[in-house]
Amino acid sequence: MKLLLRNHTSTLLLALALAGLALPPAAVHAQQSAKAAKAAKAKKARKAKTPPPPKKPAVDYEGEFVNxxxxxxxxxxxxxxxxxxxxxxxxxxxxxxxxxxxxxxxxxxxxxxxxxPKNWQAYSKLFIEPVRINGGVRFWDANRDALARAEALYGVPAETIVGIIGVETVYGANxxxxxxxxxxxxxxxxxxxxxxxxxxxxxxxxxxxxxxxxxxxxxxxxxxxxxxxxxxxxxxxxxxxxxxxxxxxxxxxxxxxLRNSPSDAIGSVAAFLVAHGWNRDDPGPIVYAATVSPSRQWERYLNQGLEAKFRQEDLMADGVVTTSSLPAGMPFGLVDLQNGSEPTEFWLGTNNFFAITQYNRSFFYAMSVVELGRAVKLTRQQM
The missing domain is CATH 1.10.8.350 (Bacterial muramidase)
Incomplete structure (x- = not known):
């Protein structure tokens, strides 16, 4: 009896459709339900045939046993x-x-x-880029209390800590x-x-x-x-x-x-920098843009170790010029950022700049930390 009714309903729906007449609401609902059931059944069948994704290995390599x-x-x-x-x-x-x-x-x-040859502009583009900048803003917002506490306790600005963690692991992603x-x-x-x-x-x-x-x-x-x-x-x-x-x-x-606690990472970075010479009382920027004279007397300040140990007066006398005034009495180091065939960039680094180089003994690294931190701070302020 149910089979006869179902066949009768199907015949009626077909006749109405051929005649160009609108289907009654109940018939439309029945038709939609049938289509949905059919689609769900097909999806379930496809899912059953699709193998599960391969399980991600615990480590990133195939270790060889060598006793x-x-x-x-x-x-x-x-x-x-x-x-x-x-x-x-x-x-x-x-x-x-x-x-x-x-x-x-x-x-x-x-x-x-x-x-x-070394190229600072090419290197910096790997780190001062949208993924790290936007990720830094999110990391800063999510950990603002820990960053503020680290700044108060150790004297290391939030943007420097954010810059290091961003350069190192993209805030824990890598x-x-x-x-x-x-x-x-x-x-x-x-x-x-x-x-x-x-x-x-x-x-x-x-x-x-x-x-x-x-x-x-x-x-x-x-x-x-x-x-x-x-x-x-x-x-x-x-x-x-x-x-x-x-x-x-x-x-x-x-x-x-340090793997799962951003707070522990933040405090540990600040503690490391302080142990390696970070001075909370140093005023102003970490680095100052500079130019050099054609005399090349300033070359004697290059490759002199990772520390700020030269007097401003001596640097200026040998042809190093800054575009902004420097804090009185503060020592500096001359930082050269080579740009391949393009002109080299020069900066005067403070004690705090060279504290960052103790994290990774590279001017490129330390400058990337500075620039990424600045970019994150500026982007966050503009939001």
């Missing part, structure tokens, strides 16, 4: 850790048996082939997904052939030591620490030794978490 625990240099390192810090030697050997060799870290540490223990062990004992290879291996051995100490102190599995291919951790990309020395529990939860 680091059998290497002579590694055995000596483990002996030293047991004797110096009281680690259980057998536990360390078991831990090292789980470490993987990271070839991508080795490849990334190889010296770059000779290329184009913190790295390498197991720190894998990366540091690889670089400590299998660093590629390169200038200063021995010194670099000693540096990474020190970072590996700090990783094990920090993990024990914090009560965490050292394999749970994720970071960059060079072992840097969290929003501010602190090396493990810097976590031990300078990181602070700025959110007051009883632990330092």
């Amino acid at each position: 680091f625990g059998q290497w002579k240099e590694v055995k000596q390192f483990l002996d030293d850790m047991a004797a110096k810090h009281g680690f259980d030697r057998l536990e360390l050997e078991t831990l090292m048996g789980k470490v993987r060799y990271v070839d991508s870290a080795v490849q990334l540490m190889k010296p770059a082939p000779p290329g184009k 913190t790295g997904r390498f197991r720190v223990l894998d990366a540091l062990t690889t670089l400590a004992f299998a660093y590629p052939l390169a200038p200063q290879r021995t010194a670099r291996m000693e540096f990474f051995k020190g970072e590996l030591e700090s990783t094990l100490l920090y993990a024990r102190q914090s009560g965490i599995d050292p394999f749970s620490m994720l970071g960059s291919y060079a072992g840097a951790v969290g929003l501010p990309q602190f090396m493990p030794s810097n976590i031990v020395k300078y990181a602070v529990d700025f959110d007051g939860d009883g632990r330092v978490d």
